[in-house]
Amino acid sequence: MTEEALILSETDRHVGIIRLNRPKVLNALNPQLMTQLAEQMETFDGDDAIHVILLAGSERAWAAGADIGDMAECSTLQMYQRDQFATWDRFKRIKKPIVAAVSGYALGGGCELMMLCDVVIASETAQIGQPEINIGVMPGAGGTQRLTRAVGKATAMDVILTGRFLSAKEALAAGLISRVVPKEHYFTEALRVAHAMAAKGPIALRLAKDAVLKAFETTLSEGLEYERKLFYMLFSTEDQKEGMRAFMEKRKPKFKGK
Numbered sequence: 001m002t003e004e005a006l007i008l009s010e011t012d013r014h015v016g017i018i019r020l021n022r023p024k025v026l027n028a029l030n031p032q033l034m035t036q037l038a039e040q041m042e043t044f045d046g047d048d049a050i051h052v053i054l055l056a057g058s059e060r061a062w063a064a065g066a067d068i069g070d071m072a073e074c075s076t077l078q079m080y081q082r083d084q085f086a087t088w089d090r091f092k093r094i095k096k097p098i099v100a101a102v103s104g105y106a107l108g109g110g111c112e113l114m115m116l117c118d119v120v121i122a123s124e125t126a127q128i129g130q131p132e133i134n135i136g137v138m139p140g141a142g143g144t145q146r147l148t149r150a151v152g153k154a155t156a157m158d159v160i161l162t163g164r165f166l167s168a169k170e171a172l173a174a175g176l177i178s179r180v181v182p183k184e185h186y187f188t189e190a191l192r193v194a195h196a197m198a199a200k201g202p203i204a205l206r207l208a209k210d211a212v213l214k215a216f217e218t219t220l221s222e223g224l225e226y227e228r229k230l231f232y233m234l235f236s237t238e239d240q241k242e243g244m245r246a247f248m249e250k251r252k253p254k255f256k257g258k
């Protein structure tokens, strides 16, 4: 018997597209789904033809959180032994930029998954929150840390301690998502953004992502030093020569990822 496809994947030129596929439970993230997702992410990350990854849910739900049914009766020891966050850590190591196409619910682990993506294009219908407090727990896959870094203490405390959902508009104003678009266009707009990014130099894309993420892990002077080294490093690529020469020659660059 073939394994159930909890995600669907396809490619569109240089964009690798993954869709979460548990519609009946609003894409609740069980460990099997997270494993399939991590595997597909790693496959795209290792494929030279893919420059950008696009991750989407459905129109009703990006993901309504970790699968509550799957965790409800677990003991501390079982949670500890299953180590489900190991697959989330694999997601963190993806080097290529990830665009999230978010519509409907992005809650709990769904919000945490969204925050692991790099550019978030959301439908105006998006409802984003960390409602774990309503079910007797708290965020466990980065919510208290990444949300706080993204939106600051006041909004993070409000969202995490009351369990209320942010509208797309509020999330945009708070700096949690990148753009909000009408619901009919959220996927096509996210794909358009992914293609626009995929046309840039792939090495510069990866290093720029790396440098931005460094800002969450380090002091300003160390971060600046790190940025400078990556910037210098790009001068050993053909893409840097091509990009700058193309500008001087008033033509479009042809990047090769070399």
Ligand code: HXC
Binding pocket: 024, 025, 026, 028, 029, 064, 065, 066, 067, 068, 069, 105, 107, 108, 109, 110, 131, 132, 134, 135, 138, 139, 140, 141
């Ligand atoms: C399992 C879920 C689910 C979830 C929804 N469903 N969310 N199943 N885990 N997180 C299921 C419902 O049980 C239901 O199944 C079906 O999806 C449709 O959901 P409804 O509740 O009927 O829809 P609606 O009334 O529109 O309400 C939508 C909702 C609500 C507001 C999103 O479903 C909800 O509050 N869900 C839980 C949100 C949440 O607490 N997330 C945090 C989870 S903890 P049936 O079979 O009845 O049709 C977490 C910890 C992270 O994420 C730790 C890291 C791993």
